[in-house]
Amino acid sequence: MKKTRKTLMIASILFMGAIWGFIAFEKGTNLFQGLDLFIFILIIAGGVIALVAAFKRDKEIKAGLPVEDELSTRIKHKTGYYAYMASLYMWLFIFIFKDKFPDVETRLGGGILLSCLIWAITKFIVKQKFDE
Numbered sequence: 001m002k003k004t005r006k007t008l009m010i011a012s013i014l015f016m017g018a019i020w021g022f023i024a025f026e027k028g029t030n031l032f033q034g035l036d037l038f039i040f041i042l043i044i045a046g047g048v049i050a051l052v053a054a055f056k057r058d059k060e061i062k063a064g065l066p067v068e069d070e071l072s073t074r075i076k077h078k079t080g081y082y083a084y085m086a087s088l089y090m091w092l093f094i095f096i097f098k099d100k101f102p103d104v105e106t107r108l109g110g111g112i113l114l115s116c117l118i119w120a121i122t123k124f125i126v127k128q129k130f131d132e
Helices: 002-030 035-062 070-096 104-128
Strands: none
Touching: 002 035, 035 104, 070 104
């Protein structure tokens, strides 16, 4: 099972690389400019965060630690609450500055990626300062 998971992760990375290669081949050298570059960086950051989390979880399982306990559940709930509240304000600002985005797809995609980034940052902060 462990080997299957690693194979799946490698296959998904290669698949994403092939898709990005195809997009770059179709659009040429003017692919990453302005907001598109920022969105691409957010996608890469999200992928790196997901890979690090997957490797860390595999390492904890291999060490014999429980996958889920009461503290991790409380951290997850607290993270979700704070990330949701921050995302609401983020969407408010996206709609206030909607004329700064070139099209609706960019606004929606950027908003979703920023919500994921907000969740990752919130999870890091809550884990560092969990006082309850």
